[in-house]
Amino acid sequence: MTLNSNLKNIFLVIFTTLILSACSTAKKSADIEGDVYTGKETVEYLASGVPDRVFFATNKSSLTTASRATLRKQATYLRKNKNLNVTIEGHADERGTREYNLALGERRANAARDYLMTYGISGKRISVISYGKEKPVNPKSSPISWSQNRRSVTVKVN
């Protein structure tokens, strides 16, 4: 009997620990999916409901489903505002060599630009610039900040 209740207690402890750890990992992983940031922190808006940035996986420049949805919103917004030009800034995290990161930022900015162009936005309206790892939005050295820094940001120029 005492053994039984002891066992029960142990199970309870293990169970609670499992739930707690599940919560803490859930909290972390809610903002990162396969190395790509999916949260709202650091995001700004070109207009209501039009996020200004998309995020990338380490060393990658491919667009995720969420990123494509964001860029389609940007394309709709740009179609409505025909006189608006933008610059897309490409960025990398701090965990790479400086020169490679400059190239990577340029490749990311162009991935976003190409996608906007397939949705009918003239390339003449979109300039790109890469800052490599030079302008982190989050200065902390942690996987979550690195994921926030791997980004391309669409900025209005006029």
Next chain:
Amino acid sequence: MKRFIYIFFFNLFFLNKSYSLIEVDITRGNLDPLPIAVSPLHVDIKSDSHADINVKELGSNISQIIERNFKNTGLFNPLKKDAFVQKPDIAHLKPRFEDWRLIKAQALVTGKLLIKDKKLKVEFRLWDLTAGQEMTALAFTTTPSNWRRVAHIISDKIYERLTGEDGYFDTRIIYVAESGPKNQRVKKLAIMDQDGANIKYLTLGNELVLTPRFNPTNQMVTYMSYFRNKPRVYLLDIETGNQEIVGNFPGMTFAPRFSPDGKKIIMSFAKDGNSDIFTMDLETRVVERITNHSSIDTSPSFSPDGKFIAFNSDRSGLQQIYVMRSDGSNVKRITFGKGIYGTPVWSPRGDLIAFTKMHKGRFYIGVMRVDGSGERLLTENYYQEAPSWSPNGRVLVFYRETKAGTKGEGFSAKLWSIDITGYNERRLSTKTDASDPSWSSLLSK
């Protein structure tokens, strides 16, 4: 038999005449540095006074710079002056070898100087205390304001005599001086003597500047600047301050370096998401495409004979190092180890390529042979990259960054150097945070 005798005699001759008994082997890590006494240079009492220089202390100041240079090599152990047994002028004439041997010195540097008619006249001698003989001596004349360079030139001559290799003390390092919070860094081009003296800032910090590199044949510098928000490669004459944009590219140019003859700049040009390698001839302005691949090709570096180029590319998926002929043909991947590789830099001796390696969240500076074999990792840290060679190919300087907290606190970027033996890692003193170092050639060559 005849041949045997010939070799025997030749060796004897060699040992007696050219080689002294003391010698410093720099090919291995030196755990037993050579004890050397650097006597203060004797200041001739007939010397004029000088407005900017404490002439009385000049001999002592020069000897201290020499000592610091020697200590920083890790190959020498400069002895404390309070144990010195002879006055500088007498020692310079003819040291009492047995007295110096008593304080365990194996080599002795003596010298004297005179400032007269706005000229600084210096002479020095290097003595082998074990053999009891003079090893080398030199006299030269210069303007007094050059006195620090005099100390470096003497250091180079002694290093050359004792190691059989060129020195690297009369050199400068150009780098990026950093200040301000991590997400709002202000970056300026800065230049200093190899020992950290004479820091000068070459830009004001109004625009982002990156990756300055010396021309190996003169005092020109190439670097990248975001002037007017256009990231481009620039050419800067550090003597006159004149600068110009390199080429007329319709997009970002970056990762510049000079060819070994100093006549071309090799760099990456990014267009539509793809970075390839180009050269521009500084005289004819002719631009040549070297790579044409849909991957990122960057960080190019010529071999010292100009025949090959090392670069990094992610054409295999992740960053790896490749070598090709200087016309872009015959591309060969040379890194196959675990991890990813970047920033290949060809040694001025031609035998090694220095690189940055990233593996399991750690950063390494290493060297390998030019075919990728014989990889040796010299130092491991949280973040470090961008090695640059001393002109004699014996030391690497690079930058290292530390981890930052939530608001960027704890972040720093500093210059470090390490011997290619993997020994003698040390931080270079800079007034500010610093990154992207590039080592000049010997100024007096």
